[in-house]
Amino acid sequence: MGEERSGYLYGLLAYTLWGFFPIYFKLLKPATPLEILAHRVIWSVAFVGLLLAVMRNWRFLAKLLRSPRQFGGMALAALLIAVNWAVYIYGVNSDRVLETALGYFITPLVLVVFGVTLERERLRRWQWAAVGLGAAAVVVLTVDYGRLPYIALALAASFGSYGLVKKRMSLPPAQGLFVESGVLALPALAYLIWLTAAGHAEFGHVSVPHTLLMIGAGVATAVPLLLFAAAANRVSMVGIGILQYVAPILQLACGLLLFHEPMPPARLAGFCLVWVALIIFTADAIRQNRRKQNRRKRTVTGPTAATAEPVTALPPR
Template identity: 65%
Template sequence: MTPLRLGYLYGLGAYLLWGFFPLYFKLLQPAGPLEILAHRIVWSMVFVTLLLAALRNIGFLRALARRPRALAGIAAAAVLIAINWGTYIYGVNSERVVETALGYFINPLVSVLLGVTVLRERLRPAQWLALGIGAAAVGVLTVDYGRLPWLALTLAVSFAGYGLVKKQLGLPAAEGLFVESAVLALPALGYLGWLATAGGLRFGHVSAGHTALLVLAGAATAIPLLFFAGAANRLPLTALGMLQYVAPILQLGCGVLIFHEPMPPARLAGFALVWLALVVFTTDALRHARAAHRARRAAAPADLALAAPDSSP
């Protein structure tokens, strides 16, 4: 199997798993969102610890301990991903799966906005147009909901911020998830201990199947992240960008077709504007990538000519 084909399989695997997450997190009720989040953190750390031990790759911690700025960045990434996970779990278990899907649809636009505001990147006209259409979509959805779609915006901003920090850190997926989970594990264990003392802990008190599903939240978190890392190492960025829409499409399908959440005309119009913004954004990205590829191919013969030895007498 070629690396490119393997990259597509890894990418599809990651986004398919993320797309069906609403079905999984619904099964974790009657545990509350914070208890589910705490278990997700703790069991993620356990799963990745076992994985790294099997790969004999624990030694990276010594090198990381000598990089205080990297440790601060990991702490920031851990807080952002905890906000994202907790908001997502709350959205799914409060029957707002459609709004969670909206968050991941607008995530690419928020990432572009962060590029402008944080990294001082310059946008092309089509990217500004996509951002403008996205802002209009948020306005339409605000009117429809009677409030800002804060849950979707929180998901989009937290995940875009997490991606920005991770890009700057450059840690591999398993190692990064281990350290992030380790940062969050103590508060998570403290919360579970308090919940047990207060008599509100559901873990071990519902059924054996429910307990097993809470434990498996660690693997369910880590496996798609590892798949994503495998895809990112093998696929062009444009291909990975196209694949990312698989997850929110599936989440939207879960919300509307399986959980029967409402989709009134005004909400559908807001989503249509989001999709239009993504079409403009993606078309521009593909056009720019093709132009850059043609420029590299055109430059290659000249580079070879410059590198060739002089055979003149």
């Protein structure tokens, strides 16, 4: 199997696992979202720490501790991903799986908005069209819900912000997850100690399978991330961008087919607007990627004779 094909396989596995997360987190009830989050953090540290110990890869910690700015960035990333995890677990266990799926559908559009407002990037006209449709979808869904779809917006904003912070970091996924979970480990452990002392902890008091599933939350967190890293090293960013829709599509299917959440016509219209926006956004990204590839090919294989016409780059749009 070639590198690219294996990359797509790793990516598909990662996003498929993320897509079935609603089923996993539903099984962790009656534990509260905060208890689930705390265990997810603690067992992520344990699992990834064991993995790094086997790999004997601890040099990054010394480098990180010598760079307060980088450590501060990782601490901010940890806070943002904790918010994202907490909101997601709350959404799933309060029977709003469809809204969590919506959050990950609109994340690419939120990233575009961040690019304009924070990175001062210029949008192409089709990107503006996609963002406009996404804004219209939020309006339609707000009318349908009778409120802002705050779970979806919080998921998109927190994960988009996390992506921006991570863009400036240089740690590989395993090391990054270890540091982020490590930053959160002490507050998580303190919360679990308090919860147990107060007699409100569900861990170890429901059943053996429930306890094992709580412990397994760390593995469930780390494995898709490591698969994603393997995919990202082998597949183009456009390919990864298309694969990322697998997870919310599966989450949507879980919400509709397994948990029988309602999808009235107005809500369906809002989702359709989001899907049209994503089709426009993805098609524009593919077109731009092809143009860049064609430019590179023309630069490499273009005429070199003195009398030949110079190769001119396509104008940006």
